[in-house]
Each structure stands twice: as structure tokens, then as C-alpha cells.
Amino acid sequence: MTKNKEIILLGSTGSIGTQTIDLAKKKNIRISALSANRNVDLTEAQAREIRPLACAMADEASARDLRARLSDTDIKVYGGEQGVCEMIATSNADCVLDAISGAAGLAPALAAIDKKKTLALANKESLVMAGDILMQRARDNGVEVRPIDSEHSAIWQCLRSGKANEIKKLIITASGGPFFGQSREQVRYKSVKDTLAHPTWNMGAGITVDSATLMNKGFEVIEAAKLFGIDGDRIDVIVHRESIIHSMVEYIDNSVIAQLSVPDMRICINYALGYPDREAGVSAELDLCALSKLTFYKPDTEAFPLLAVAFDMLRVGGAMPAVLNAANEIAVGAFLKEEINFGEISETIIKVTDELSDLANESSLEAIIDADKTARARAKEIVSAIRRK
Numbered sequence: 001m002t003k004n005k006e007i008i009l010l011g012s013t014g015s016i017g018t019q020t021i022d023l024a025k026k027k028n029i030r031i032s033a034l035s036a037n038r039n040v041d042l043t044e045a046q047a048r049e050i051r052p053l054a055c056a057m058a059d060e061a062s063a064r065d066l067r068a069r070l071s072d073t074d075i076k077v078y079g080g081e082q083g084v085c086e087m088i089a090t091s092n093a094d095c096v097l098d099a100i101s102g103a104a105g106l107a108p109a110l111a112a113i114d115k116k117k118t119l120a121l122a123n124k125e126s127l128v129m130a131g132d133i134l135m136q137r138a139r140d141n142g143v144e145v146r147p148i149d150s151e152h153s154a155i156w157q158c159l160r161s162g163k164a165n166e167i168k169k170l171i172i173t174a175s176g177g178p179f180f181g182q183s184r185e186q187v188r189y190k191s192v193k194d195t196l197a198h199p200t201w202n203m204g205a206g207i208t209v210d211s212a213t214l215m216n217k218g219f220e221v222i223e224a225a226k227l228f229g230i231d232g233d234r235i236d237v238i239v240h241r242e243s244i245i246h247s248m249v250e251y252i253d254n255s256v257i258a259q260l261s262v263p264d265m266r267i268c269i270n271y272a273l274g275y276p277d278r279e280a281g282v283s284a285e286l287d288l289c290a291l292s293k294l295t296f297y298k299p300d301t302e303a304f305p306l307l308a309v310a311f312d313m314l315r316v317g318g319a320m321p322a323v324l325n326a327a328n329e330i331a332v333g334a335f336l337k338e339e340i341n342f343g344e345i346s347e348t349i350i351k352v353t354d355e356l357s358d359l360a361n362e363s364s365l366e367a368i369i370d371a372d373k374t375a376r377a378r379a380k381e382i383v384s385a386i387r388r389k
């Protein structure tokens, strides 16, 4: 497949989902199926505007609601997590764009691969949890996994400059988040509002908190290792406040190739959907002369310990990256509900990963799914204990 003129869009109501719809409208890309979880109002509006053949709501009650609301149309509505996978399996579109947030993105990603559909992947959690399994299954099925995350899109573009055996290391850039330069004590009691004020990117709530804790960068290290088959000791993270260089590849001759653009996810979505061609985009041009400077710093793993934890989990492997992701989803959810403070996000996660360290010896898909459940349950207990204090 060279061009995707018809796609299945998962997570259509989210930040990446709505930007994909915007791009698709401007570029005449057909979205023949879409899915969300509970946001029935927006899904109905999208369905009435886009007229897909099918929609799915992962939440069963929301699916019943949407089915009733769309009863005057011939759009088929699927319900439940299984329904999302069934919608993928029955669609004729040959590309799935997975922009679901969290662990829920894994099963549909695997369903797309099993049906030999190209996978344009924004959902980083599926690679964090089960990257080896997902990439192996993609190779076995001859399926391309095209990254949408901006750093991985950048690396993927930079990798066009050299051969695999010429790569020295990957350099992933990080904005540093809203609390860059502050100490562990200073960030401990940061409010939800302050945490959601990302300096350069406008994203969903979960990933914005992950950017503030640097967990997001840790996930991206794991994601890059799995996507590009590079060990963690050949991946560097560098803070680059302006979010203009989206990542780099250093080659054995010490040449560093970088990808630059304004921070706009539609560039990455456009590249993934147009690959291997570079198609005209819809985003603003980069005005280099308007930038006074580009700055670079080492990440502060004392104030933001989760980046180092992610490197550790990548190294020990097995189901530990899935444990890390599950504990993070629970801790971030509790923080967004103001049940724990900012500092307690990392404390909860570190406790869960320490306690469940034996799961490094487990690596089957079943064991990973079990580890996800066990880690969620333990993280919930820790959060409840914090609330009772």
C-alpha cells in the first residue's frame, strides 16, 4: 500500500482523533469507521458529519445510546471492547489509526495486525506493554507499523538518512514539561490546573500529566526501543524547551540528523498516512528566523524519577513495562481526581514496580494482561491508603 485514502479511526473524540478528522477533511481522506469510549455526543456529531459505515463505543451503555441516536441512519454501531475489534475485522479499509488512550489501545492494535491492515500508531501504551509481541506479530503478518508520536515520527524520518548498521544512537527530545527547572520538593504539591498547562503541546489530559512527570518521555524510550529494535543504552533523552527539534539520530560518523517543524501533530499524522511519500501538509511553515534560540539540557531524574524508572523497566523487560504503564494510569487518574498529589504519582508507581519485580520473568501476552490487572489492583490499594492518611 502506498497511500491510505480510507482509514479506520480509533479514539476519534480525543486530541489525536479530532486532529486526524481535521486533516482528513482537508485532504479528502475517507474515514469509513470510527470509535470512542463514552463521549456519545461528539461521536454522534462526527458520525453525522463524516457518515462512516460503522462506529463503535467501547463502553456498552454508550454504544446502546449511540445506536438509538443513529437509528435514522444506516450506520452500524458496535459495542464493547470486542465490538471495536469486530468493527476492524469487518471493515474493508486497509489502514487503522489507533489513537485510543491507555492500555485499551492494545487489543485493537493487535486486531488490526491480525487482519493485515497497516497500523498507524499513536497509542504508545500498546508498544510499552507488549512491544516485542506487537512488532513480531506485525513482521509475521507483513504489516507496517507507522509511528504517529512526534518523537518517533521524527526518528523514523531521520532513519531515512542511513542504514541500520550505521546508527550509533537515537536522541529523543523532551520539552521538560511545565515544571522544568524545579526541585522534587517544589513540584510535590502542584495542582492539576498547573500540571495541565503544557508549554508547547496541546494534548489529552493523561499524556499532559505524563509529560509533567517525564513518564511520557520514559514511555517514549520504551516505544522507540521496540519500534526501531534499539537497546535502551543506545537511546538518549535531552530536554529541548522549544519543541522544534522532535528527535534525532546520531550515526557512526558522528553526523546527527534531526527533524524540525512547528509542534503540530497533524504533520506526524500526515506523514504516517502518506508514507512512503511526503505529501503536502496542512500545518504552518517553520519560521527559523522567528526563533531566537534553541536550548538543550540534561533531564533532571532526581526531581522527575520516572524517566530513570522507565529505562530500568526496559532493561529488566518481561511484563515490567506493562506494570509501569498500569500503575501510571491508576496514579494519574487519581491525581486528576485530586485524590493524590503530584509527588505521590511517582511514589505510587515506584512502590508497585518494586513490589511486582518478579514479573520481569513473564513475557507472554496472557502474562502481560494479567500483570496489567495485578498492577492496577495494587496501585488502587496504594492510592486508597494515601487517601485514608
Ligand code: NDP
Pocket (backbone or CB within 6 Å): 010, 011, 012, 013, 014, 015, 016, 017, 035, 036, 037, 038, 039, 040, 058, 099, 100, 101, 102, 104, 105, 122, 123, 124, 125, 148, 149, 150, 201, 202, 203, 204, 205, 206, 207, 265
Ligand atoms: P485523549 O484522552 O484526548 O483521547 C482518547 C481517545 O481514546 C478518546 O477518543 C476516548 O474516547 C478513547 N478511549 C479512552 N478510553 C478508551 C477505552 N477504554 N476504549 C476505547 N477507547 C477509549 O488522548 P490523546 O488523543 O491525547 O492520546 C491518544 C493516544 O495517543 C495516547 O496513547 C497518547 O499517549 C498518544 N499520543 C498523543 C499525543 C497528543 O498530542 N495528544 C502525542 C503523541 C502520542 P472518549 O472521548 O469517549 O473517552
